[in-house]
Amino acid sequence: MDYSHMEPKDVRALIREGKITSFTSGMCNGYAQANLVVLPRELAFDFLLFTTRNPKPCPVLDVTEVGSPEPKAVAPGADLRYDIPKYRIYRHGELTDEVTDLSRYWRDDLVAFLLGCSFSFEGPMLDAGLDVRHITENHNVPMYITNIQCTPAGVFHGPMVVSMRPMTPKAAIRAIQVTSRMPNVHGAPIHFGDPAAIGIKDIDKPDFGDPSTIKPGEVPVFWPCGVTPQAVAMAVKPEFMITHAPGHMFITDVKNADLSVL
Amino acid sequence: MDYSHMEPKDVRALIREGKITSFTSGMCNGYAQANLVVLPRELAFDFLLFTTRNPKPCPVLDVTEVGSPEPKAVAPGADLRYDIPKYRIYRHGELTDEVTDLSRYWRDDLVAFLLGCSFSFEGPMLDAGLDVRHITENHNVPMYITNIQCTPAGVFHGPMVVSMRPMTPKAAIRAIQVTSRMPNVHGAPIHFGDPAAIGIKDIDKPDFGDPSTIKPGEVPVFWPCGVTPQAVAMAVKPEFMITHAPGHMFITDVKNADLSVL
Numbered sequence: 001m002d003y004s005h006m007e008p009k010d011v012r013a014l015i016r017e018g019k020i021t022s023f024t025s026g027m028c029n030g031y032a033q034a035n036l037v038v039l040p041r042e043l044a045f046d047f048l049l050f051t052t053r054n055p056k057p058c059p060v061l062d063v064t065e066v067g068s069p070e071p072k073a074v075a076p077g078a079d080l081r082y083d084i085p086k087y088r089i090y091r092h093g094e095l096t097d098e099v100t101d102l103s104r105y106w107r108d109d110l111v112a113f114l115l116g117c118s119f120s121f122e123g124p125m126l127d128a129g130l131d132v133r134h135i136t137e138n139h140n141v142p143m144y145i146t147n148i149q150c151t152p153a154g155v156f157h158g159p160m161v162v163s164m165r166p167m168t169p170k171a172a173i174r175a176i177q178v179t180s181r182m183p184n185v186h187g188a189p190i191h192f193g194d195p196a197a198i199g200i201k202d203i204d205k206p207d208f209g210d211p212s213t214i215k216p217g218e219v220p221v222f223w224p225c226g227v228t229p230q231a232v233a234m235a236v237k238p239e240f241m242i243t244h245a246p247g248h249m250f251i252t253d254v255k256n257a258d259l260s261v262l
Numbered sequence: 263m264d265y266s267h268m269e270p271k272d273v274r275a276l277i278r279e280g281k282i283t284s285f286t287s288g289m290c291n292g293y294a295q296a297n298l299v300v301l302p303r304e305l306a307f308d309f310l311l312f313t314t315r316n317p318k319p320c321p322v323l324d325v326t327e328v329g330s331p332e333p334k335a336v337a338p339g340a341d342l343r344y345d346i347p348k349y350r351i352y353r354h355g356e357l358t359d360e361v362t363d364l365s366r367y368w369r370d371d372l373v374a375f376l377l378g379c380s381f382s383f384e385g386p387m388l389d390a391g392l393d394v395r396h397i398t399e400n401h402n403v404p405m406y407i408t409n410i411q412c413t414p415a416g417v418f419h420g421p422m423v424v425s426m427r428p429m430t431p432k433a434a435i436r437a438i439q440v441t442s443r444m445p446n447v448h449g450a451p452i453h454f455g456d457p458a459a460i461g462i463k464d465i466d467k468p469d470f471g472d473p474s475t476i477k478p479g480e481v482p483v484f485w486p487c488g489v490t491p492q493a494v495a496m497a498v499k500p501e502f503m504i505t506h507a508p509g510h511m512f513i514t515d516v517k518n519a520d521l522s523v524l
Contacts, residue, residue, distance in 0.1 A: 045307035048314065052322050053335060060314055065416065073315060073413060151335060154327070183445055183523045261449060261523065262442045 003027040008075065008251045012083040021085045021100055023247040030123065032185070032256050033249035034061050034074070034114035035226045036084060037233055038242035041066050044111040046154025047233060051113070053151040057160050057228035059116035059184050061252065067108040074252035080112050086245035093237030098245060105242060116185035117226045117249060118163055120256045124178050133166050133212040140247075141165070142206035143225050147199025148190070150232065158232040161207070162190065162198070162222040166214040172221050179223065181262045192221040265289040270337065270513045274345040283347045283362055285509040292385065294447070294518050295511035296323050296336070296376035297488045298346060299495055300504035303328050306373040308416025309495060313375070315413040319422050319490035321378035321446050323514065329370040336514035342374045348507035355499030360507060367504060378447035379488045379511060380425055382518045386440050387427075395428050395474040402509075403427070404468035405487050409461025410452070412494065420494040423469070424452065424460070424484040428476040434483050441485065443522045454483040 003011050003020070008028045014020045024033055039047055044066070051058035062071040069080040081102040089097040089105055099105070118141065122132050134141045141163045148160040167175055172192055180188045195203045203220055204211050208227060214220060230243055244250065265273050265282070270290045276282045286295055301309055306328070313320035324335040331342040343364040351359040351367055361367070380403065384394050396403045403425045410422040429437055434454055442450040457465045465482055466473050470489060476482060492505055506512065 045310065048307065048310050049325055052310065052314065052325060063311055063314060180523050187523060261445045262439075 004029045008253050016082040024249045028251050032120045032252045032254045036244040037113045041109040050153035050156040057224035061116050062114040064112040074254050081106050084244050084250050086248040088243050088245050090241040120185040121179045121182050128178050140209035143208040144200045145207045156232050158235050161225045161227045163225040164220045166218040167221050181260045184259045186224050189221050189223045193219050266291045270515050278344040286511045290513050294382045294514045294516045298506040299375045303371045312415035312418040319486035323378050324376040326374040336516050343368050346506050346512050348510040350505050350507050352503040382447040383441045383444050390440050402471035405470040406462045407469045420497050423487045423489045425487040426482045428480040429483050446521045448486050451483050451485045455481050
């Protein structure tokens with residue numbers, strides 16, 4: 001079944017009916033997919049402040065009203081309790097359950113955050129003729145914990161996680177142009193070249209995802225990664241927290257092209 | 263006394279000592295100036311959410327920790343209780359006092375928001391050789407209440423306020439390019455041409471500021487305005503609220519050039 005040319009609302013309907021429980025990559029070409037973080041009201045201000053202070057790793061696409069599961073800005077009518085294929089439930093920082101809907105877990109004091117994801121700029125990179133290595137090699141993007149500290153906010157603090165794509169200098173310059181236009185989905189890279197300069201010990205051993213081949217003449221280029229806010233939220237070991245399961249994203253009604261400022 | 267070439271910290275020191283109590287326009291060329299909104303903690307999440315949902319009229323430059331008057335992101339070491347020339351105190355939406363420092367009014371439950379201002383993109387406009395009419399005519403920028411509703415958040419809701427600059431189509435195109443690069447200080451315009459299309463009845467009678475001359479061959483170009491968040495906060499008539507006095511802004515250590523994404 002090919003979901004790549006379907007509309008987001010139709011794919012979300014299939015997810016809601018339990019007919020799709022798989023990874024969402026490749027679904028609804030051209031539409032932004034989002035990371036989910038759900039926290040209780042009393043942590044919501046600090047977490048929103050953390051995203052405000054760290055917009056590059058934590059690009060906010062939508063925040064629900066307290067208790068409401070509807071992401072009105074990016075998918076009016078959608079329901080975040082049912083429209084993601086798989087969720088993870090955490091209590092005090094421990095993964096306690098993995099579920100396909102939140103009917104048993106939703107509460108009136110919860111606030112849901114949808115955060116942008118690098119899928120949104122990889123489409124424009126491919127459109128620009130760039131080789132996105134982990135797509136070419138058909139594996140997950142390599143991600144690394146750096147020694148760059150995010151700006152703390154209230155109880156939240158922690159290091160920035162980055163994703164890496166190997167490129168020739170010429171391709172890197174084009175990629176910097178393409179991603180600079182998309183500040184709402186991570187924007188420009190934060191570093192290229194020497195991994196040690198940002199605290200990465202071994203480029204062949206990513207902390208998350210899979211290693212990408214770096215060819216002769218290429219340098220690694222590093223972008224702020226949407227795993228950062230999840231990792232930071234997790235580190236606080238909140239009493240209760242919900243996220244999407246890795247790779248099982250929320251598909252929004254927002255076109256990636258509309259996330260470009262120029 | 264010419265403050266245009268002084269460093270922000272030196273001008274803030276003069277303000278703190280009470281030696282400057284005037285408008286800040288023209289001070290510390292090249293550095294971003296910011297609007298101030300201070301609200302009690304219990305309104306802070308809704309207000310931050312409002313700015314998140316309406317980033318074009320409400321570009322957040324900094325938010326302080328609860329009770330702290332230090333804007334750590336944009337001016338570490340500064341003190342928002344003393345470093346602005348003039349403040350306004352509101353109780354239940356009524357202006358009750360105008361003061362030159364907040365020593366009598368600061369509370370442990372207050373959160374201060376610094377919001378970007380169009381001064382930041384007018385420098386780059388002038389650098390690009392554009393005629394910024396209200397600067398040429400030496401009056402305040404004309405501002406209008408539109409029929410465009412901001413996306414509500416919790417208790418906060420209201421119409422977008424816009425600022426207007428008349429331009430030829432050629433100049434408008436260049437201005438769109440220049441301001442698109444600065445999404446953190448309002449970004450691209452939201453409209454040009456027919457004022458009635460966004461609910462403006464009489465272009466010669468702005469709701470705030472002074473009218474600008476529109477020459478033959480020019481169209482009015484409208485940008486989201488930083489007066490929006492203040493107007494929206496005011497409309498809720500919060501128990502307690504502090505703002506800067508009009509034109510008496512906070513001068514940050516951030517260069518306008520660093521607010522450009524490209």
